[in-house]
Amino acid sequence: MTLYKTRKFFAILTALTLVISTTSPMNNLGTPSNPIQSIGNVLEKIFGIKTAHADPGSNIFELDGNIITNTATPPPDDWDHIFTDTASGPCTLLSTLPSSFISGTVPFCKHDDPTPDTSYFSTGSKDTNPISSGNNPWNCGTISNPTGKDNLLRGFAYAAKSTSAGDEFFFVGGIREPKTQGSADWGVWFLKDSTIAPKCTTADTNNHPFTGKHQDGDELVTVEFTIGGTVGTINVFRWNGDDATGSLGAPTTFAVTCINGPDNGSICGIANGGTTISPGPFPAGQVCADSSTTNCLKVNQFFEVGIDATKLFHSVCFSQILIDTRSSPSATATIKDFVLGNFITCQPSTVPTKQAFDASGNPLSTVGTTNVAGTPINGIRVGGTITYKFTEQNTSTGPLDITSVTAIDSQFGNLGTPTSGDTGDHILHPGQTWTWIKTFTVTTCNPVTDTVTFTGQVPLLGTPAPVEQASVTVNVLCPATEATKHAYATGADAAAGTNPIDNQNVTRGATIYYVITEKNISSGNPSISQIKNVAITDSLLGLSGVVPPDSGDTNANGLLDVGETWKWTRSFTTSSANCNGVTNDVSLDGAMVLDGSAAPHETASVSVNVSCPVVKITQFGYTNTPTDLHPTSGIVSGTTVFTATLHNFGTGSTTVTASLTSPTTASTVSCSPSSLPGTVLASGADTTLSMTCTYTNAASLTVISGHLVVTYTLGSGPGKASGSPADISFTVESD
Known part of the structure; x- marks a missing residue:
């Protein structure tokens, strides 16, 4: 078995897991269900410490002091169903996650074991201080050889949702260098600002500032584990106000050890106290305490802790997580090694749609939405009116209101106030859909493509809402036909279309052969430009109504398709009644297959002089x-x-x-x-x-x-x- 050894010490895996329930109430501590809870009642009443030996979210995640999923048919799942890892990293999120995973959230897993370590808080940095503004903001520096329980090697976190109660849970962890003596203290910041980052990225001895700021509602959890793996103290703090002038509020304090069983408690923690455990596939099978032991973790090297975010926090929406080691669970403790990265627990998301309709409400396109353009259904005749329906729905995973919603359209510009959906506060709330209705008169024969772009702001996160676009294309019907009529002296000439005698002379008694044609020269999509019920009127030749052509219906569908030329041939014998000449007029009509509207009315005329010698x-x-x-x-x-x-x-x-x-x-x-x-x-x-x-x-x-x-x-x-x-x-x- 390959052993994993870091520098002059043996790596120790430590995990801290936090669980939060949004709807389940805390235990009724006044009527305990077991002796441990009775002790908890005494602690809460005497010391103000809330206890509940519970496993929040036990139906979706194991909080049992190890890494391996114990159930044969999960859920619940454990860390080995979330990440995989190697000694040198990086952590890798599994491609298939448990059903409890919240789509749109981003789990967190990060190594922190370089030498020297460039992610270490400088002396004087405390959780009570601002991040980058005001008095005594955070600073970081480099430590050449971090050792002992303060040396953080891993950090990881996972957000999940109960399929039964709909509660949202956070599971958060970390890995530290082993130390079997004394308590171990952790801190976890849940941060809204996605721009927070340390500038201590080079191995020098100088202090470096942080970028980013505290936002109102940032949450801090501090945890103390004692020897044996039980929880000493868990504190939950809230940052109130902005970064420069805000402050950390008073803590809510708990003393809760997970029991790996169902309960309605809201927070718990546990470590592998008293036992040596196998880490399994996560974080890595080769991480061991020393060279004489393979595939194992020493006592108190693995931690799990839980926090109830929706119940204990004011919001479950965060962008980043910072996990640190510390001197105590107190807010004024010295903070030491840390890992920081994205932990997106609720994601602003919107779904735009756009669709086009004709004046009768019939759809002219499929629904266009993000990355899926609306495709034409039939079409509309040039000069007609398109009614566009635009919608924007807030589908955020969490209580993320969207303000300053703006809809900019390629044809209409700013769509302004929605036609419906806005309840009057001008806030697009989660689950809410705003609708705009606009009309457009078609003046071109080209297909009409229209695109709308939605923007907005997410006040809770201080970030823009996703920029979304929806597009639809409508085919335009531009019917056009051309009709001709020619006269010929012989049937052969008429068939060949040669030697016409238009405006020429024939002698009384001659037979004139007339050829009438109509061609569909409509522009645009041929599939919507067919003409049905082609009617021909020619009184001289006795043509009236729908008369099938002699030729030209190439596909025999009875429709004058784009590009087809229909031909009728008829003859007429002159007499003394025609001694002043023969003028033959024909008219052609029809209806568009698409909408039944009239096809272009076409006429054609040809004259032949008739000589009448006596x-x-x-x-x-x-x-x-x-x-x-x-x-x-x-x-x-x-x-x-x-x-x-x-x-x-x-x-x-x-x-x-x-x-x-x-x-x-x-x-x-x-x-x-x-x-x-x-x-x-x-x-x-x-x-x-x-x-x-x-x-x-x-x-x-x-x-x-x-x-x-x-x-x-x-x-x-x-x-x-x-x-x-x-x-x-x-x-x-x-x-």
């Missing part, structure tokens, strides 16, 4: 010129010329096709047909064609005919000219 035969006749007449024989010769005139009475030009032929089959008649294979005839223009027929030695009464056929181009195909076909005949007569 071709008529205005003149169809002939002229005859005889060249040889034989009246006696009835034989005639000559020339007949057939002439036709065509006129476009309509709007727009057209292509005219005409033929002038003769159906005459007589061999004595010869005609030269005339045609117009494709002549453009402008509106109001004329065109003519003629056919010459020659008859030679034709018999009298020979008939020569002209046949005229005229067509012209229309949108639906060839159109027949008015009067076509036309026929005209000439009869040859000899006399």
